[in-house]
Amino acid sequence: MTLNQMKIKATLENYVFIFPAVIIFSVFYIIPFIWMFQLGLTDWDGISFTRAFVGLHNFKEILQDNNWWQSVRNAGYITLIALTFQNILAFMLAWACDREIRMKNFYRVIFFIPPVLSAVVVGLVWRFIINDVEGANIINRVLVQLGFSNLAHNWLSDPKTALTTVALVHCWQGFGWGFLIFLAGLQTIPRELYEAARIDGADSWQAFKKITLPLMVPVIVLVAILTVLGTMNVFALIISLVGGEFAGHTSVPVLRIYYSMMRSSRFGYACAQGVTFGMMLVVISFIQYRFIRKPGKIKC
Amino acid sequence: MLNRFYYKSKKIILNSLIHIFLISVAITCVYPLLWMIVSSLKTQETIFKDISLIPSQLRLENYFLAWKAGGFGGHFLNSVVYTITVVFAIVIISSLAAYAFSRLRFKGSKLLFYMFMIAMMIPVPGSFVALFMLLNKLHLRDTPIGYILCMISVGLSVSIFLFKTFFDKMPQELEDTARIDGCSKFGIWWHVALPLARPVLAVVVVFNALNVWNEYILALIIFDSRRHMPLQVALQAFQGEFVTNYPLLMAGLTITALPIIVVYLLMQKYIVKGVASQEVFG
Numbered sequence: 001m002t003l004n005q006m007k008i009k010a011t012l013e014n015y016v017f018i019f020p021a022v023i024i025f026s027v028f029y030i031i032p033f034i035w036m037f038q039l040g041l042t043d044w045d046g047i048s049f050t051r052a053f054v055g056l057h058n059f060k061e062i063l064q065d066n067n068w069w070q071s072v073r074n075a076g077y078i079t080l081i082a083l084t085f086q087n088i089l090a091f092m093l094a095w096a097c098d099r100e101i102r103m104k105n106f107y108r109v110i111f112f113i114p115p116v117l118s119a120v121v122v123g124l125v126w127r128f129i130i131n132d133v134e135g136a137n138i139i140n141r142v143l144v145q146l147g148f149s150n151l152a153h154n155w156l157s158d159p160k161t162a163l164t165t166v167a168l169v170h171c172w173q174g175f176g177w178g179f180l181i182f183l184a185g186l187q188t189i190p191r192e193l194y195e196a197a198r199i200d201g202a203d204s205w206q207a208f209k210k211i212t213l214p215l216m217v218p219v220i221v222l223v224a225i226l227t228v229l230g231t232m233n234v235f236a237l238i239i240s241l242v243g244g245e246f247a248g249h250t251s252v253p254v255l256r257i258y259y260s261m262m263r264s265s266r267f268g269y270a271c272a273q274g275v276t277f278g279m280m281l282v283v284i285s286f287i288q289y290r291f292i293r294k295p296g297k298i299k300c
Numbered sequence: 301m302l303n304r305f306y307y308k309s310k311k312i313i314l315n316s317l318i319h320i321f322l323i324s325v326a327i328t329c330v331y332p333l334l335w336m337i338v339s340s341l342k343t344q345e346t347i348f349k350d351i352s353l354i355p356s357q358l359r360l361e362n363y364f365l366a367w368k369a370g371g372f373g374g375h376f377l378n379s380v381v382y383t384i385t386v387v388f389a390i391v392i393i394s395s396l397a398a399y400a401f402s403r404l405r406f407k408g409s410k411l412l413f414y415m416f417m418i419a420m421m422i423p424v425p426g427s428f429v430a431l432f433m434l435l436n437k438l439h440l441r442d443t444p445i446g447y448i449l450c451m452i453s454v455g456l457s458v459s460i461f462l463f464k465t466f467f468d469k470m471p472q473e474l475e476d477t478a479r480i481d482g483c484s485k486f487g488i489w490w491h492v493a494l495p496l497a498r499p500v501l502a503v504v505v506v507f508n509a510l511n512v513w514n515e516y517i518l519a520l521i522i523f524d525s526r527r528h529m530p531l532q533v534a535l536q537a538f539q540g541e542f543v544t545n546y547p548l549l550m551a552g553l554t555i556t557a558l559p560i561i562v563v564y565l566l567m568q569k570y571i572v573k574g575v576a577s578q579e580v581f582g
Contacts, residue, residue, distance in 0.1 A: 013485055017400035020393045021456055022412060028453035029419060032430035039430060046433065093325060096318045103322075109568055110326045113333070116564045116571070118514035120532045121557045124539060125336045128546065138335075172328065180575045233425055236516040240536060254517075257426040262521075267429055274426020281423040 040272035045265045058272035068273065071251040072280075078167040078252070079231040086171035087223055090178030095212070097179075098186040108183070115176040123240025126169045130155050156242055159249045166241055166250055170234060177230075178223045185219035186212070221291045228284055232277075253277045333557070340366075340550035347546045359547065366551035374527065375534040376555060382444070382530055383512045386451045390459050390508050391501065393452065398463030399489045403475070413464075420457035432521050442524045450518055455508045462574075466500040467493060503574040506567045513560055531556045 040058055042051040062068055093111065097104050114122065130139055140152035155165045189212065197207045235254040238245070245251030245259070253273070260270035339347050341358045367373040400406070401413045431450060432441065440446030470493065478488050494501070519533045529537070535552055538544075564571060 011406060014400060014404040014406040017404060017485075017489075018397045018409075018412060021397035021416075021460065024393065024449060024453050025416065025419070025456050028431065028434075028450050029427075029456075030415070032427045032434055033419075033424055035430040035434065036424075036427050039433070089325075093322065096322055101315065101318065103319075107322050107326060108572070109565070110329050112568075112571065112575075113329055113561065113564070116510055116514075116560055117557055118516065118532055118560075120514075120516055120535055121336075121553050122332075124535065124549065124553055125332045128339075128550075129332055129335055138331075176329075177575065180572060184572075184575070229423055233423070236532075239516075240539075254425050257429065258517075258521075261429050261432065267433065270426060270429045274424070274429060277425045278423055281425070285423075 036271045036274055039268050040275045042268040043266075044268045046261075046267040047265070051268070054268070058269050059276065061269065062272060062276055067248060067251065068253070068256055070248050071245075071253050071256045072277075074163055074250065075232050075234065075252045077163060078170055078234060079228055081164070081167040082171055082174060082227050082231045083224060085168075086175045087178050087220075087227060089171070090175045090223070091182050091220075093175070093179050094182035094186055095208075097183055108180070111179050112176040114173045117173070119173070119234075119236035120240045122169065122173050123237045126172075127156065127241050130165065157246075159246070162242060162246055162249050166238060169241060170231065170237055173237070174227070174230065177226065181219060181223050181226075182216070185216055189215050217291075221288055225285050225288050228288070229281060232281055232284075333561075336550055336557070337554055340547055340554045342547055344545060344547060347550075362547045362551045363555070366548045366555065370538065370545075370548045370552055371526070372531070372534065372538075372552045372555050375529055375531045378444075378528060379513060379530040379532075379556075382448060382451065383509055385448050386455065386512045387505055387508045389448070389452050390455045391504060394456050394459035394504070395463050395494055395497065395501075396489065397456075398460045399467055399493050401460070402464050402467035402470075403493075404485070413460075416457045416460050420461065428517060428521055431518070435522060441522055442528065444528055447519060447522045447528075450522070451512050451515065454515075454518075455511060459504045459508065462500050462504055463497060466497050470496060499570075499573075502567065502570040506563070506570050507574050509563065510560065510571075 039051075041053060041055060043054045043057070044051040093107075097107055139155070143149065143152045153161075155161045193211050194207055197211060202210065232252075233254055234252055235258070238250055238252055238255055242250045245255055254277075257270050257273045257277070260266050260273060334353055338353050338355050340362055341355045341360065343359060346356070367376075397416075401409055435441040435446045435450070438446070440449070474492055474496070475488050478492050483491065513530075514532065515530075516532045516536075519530050520536075523529045523533060526534070526537070531552075535549070535556060538552060539549055
């Protein structure tokens with residue numbers, strides 16, 4: 001074998017290493033991604049051989065699609081609750097665990113059980129705990145015992161409370177993520193900083209405000225980005241918990257996309273919805289990402 | 301003296317308040333699971349009437365019924381097969397690629413690596429619509445192999461990223477020694493790099509296993525025929541089709557959830573490490 005041939009063989013060998021990954025990823029990830037943009041410009045029922053090119057018509061229709069925007073609002077509402085309630089709870093729990101305290105590991109193990117469960121399991125179990133049959137509803141029973149019997153009702157089949165109930169179950173499943181990331185972040189803060197602050201006469205609230213919070217800003221932004229991406233894409237939980245969009249009260253964008261495709265057989269429109277929503281998410285995470293860079297540079 | 305007593309009691313009160321807070325959240329985390337397991341042992345009549353967490357009788361035959369008549373046995377096997385195949389393939393394929401990106405020099409390596417990384421950051425809600433069409437064209441829809449290939453592609457980016465970060469930090473000398481001993485590139489990857497990467501390997505395995513076992517939406521659109529369905533989709537279908545037999549459904553849910561909880565409790569260390577490594581992205 002000449003030197004040249006050996007060189008070629010070595011190069012080919014290198015490509016063999018990446019070949020399976022590149023092929024599978026291109027075919028099942030990149031191509032659908034690109035194809036989605038192209039299909040978004042067509043009107044197609046998914047069966048017929050001809051696809052009518054309609055330009056930006058689908059996107060125009062999305063702008064006027066009330067069902068779509070309601071689903072975006074619903075997802076935004078769930079995300080808002082997750083960003084505030086869920087992440088504040090996670091932060092408080094992490095802060096409570098970031099000290100010399102007994103059973104720290106026990107708490108850490110327990111708090112991450114809900115996130116490892118699937119959305120289907122979580123949705124179906126909570127569905128039968130809080131709804132459907134009155135007798136089993138532990139929350140209603142507690143309310144009745146406390147004397148608030150007028151508040152006890154079917155939380156998931158009341159249009160007023162359905163979405164909030166979904167949001168709270170979502171928070172129940174998700175706070176463990178934030179908790180673990182916050183805890184990991186808190187543990188990187190050097191203990192000496194707190195001691196120095198104590199010697200300087202700062203109380204624990206001041207230390208929290210002047211040391212913990214500023215140093216945690218990058219972690220908080222990271223958790224916020226992960227929360228937004230995770231929550232805006234909620235789908236399986238809605239299906240299992242409510243069973244569907246409940247006349248629009250619990251519809252979310254991914255559910256709308258799924259219905260456009262499976263129920264109305266409008267594949268082009270479904271793709272356009274996917275593209276629109278994907279771009280919205282990219283913009284939102286980009287805005288959040290800007291926050292990481294700026295305050296992160298301020299060291300105390 | 302009084303002062304010291306004051307501080308000590310203040311500390312005790314604060315600590316107990318913290319514990320009460322933590323314990324009440326912990327109870328909220330565990331209660332639904334206990335309710336699920338206990339309900340799976342009751343009868344259709346008592347399941348919603350008797351809400352105590354200690355069942356009056358244990359109907360273990362619910363599990364037998366769920367496994368056979370409910371069909372959960374077959375779906376359980378499907379889930380196991382999908383999970384093992386996908387995780388095994390991801391480990392091999394992504395570690396090969398990550399090793400090449402980290403150690404071997406070839407044209408386009410940077411570009412291809414960035415392709416994987418950018419794909420990880422761009423959210424693609426609804427790309428399942430195009431994927432559905434693609435699988436239809438390739439005649440892979442409603443087949444296990446189609447689902448497995450899709451799930452492999454989902455897990456590749458993150459796994460390549462985790463492996464590459466590890467390989468970048470790995471000392472070069474070990475590989476040089478192996479090369480001098482006449483080891484081929486593949487030999488080095490298999491005999492040197494992969495065994496050294498065991499801690500990352502565990503993170504990759506656990507995370508992908510959780511991901512595949514819990515996956516719902518792709519399985520929902522890919523499978524029409526019942527016999528191929530994994531547990532998650534089958535549960536939802538079981539729930540929707542008949543007047544629900546609640547104890548059987550709860551038994552099915554327990555069958556679905558328990559393996560994951562056991563794996564989690566055993567591999568807890570690696571999961572915590574994997575979650576903490578998400579900070580790398582920030």
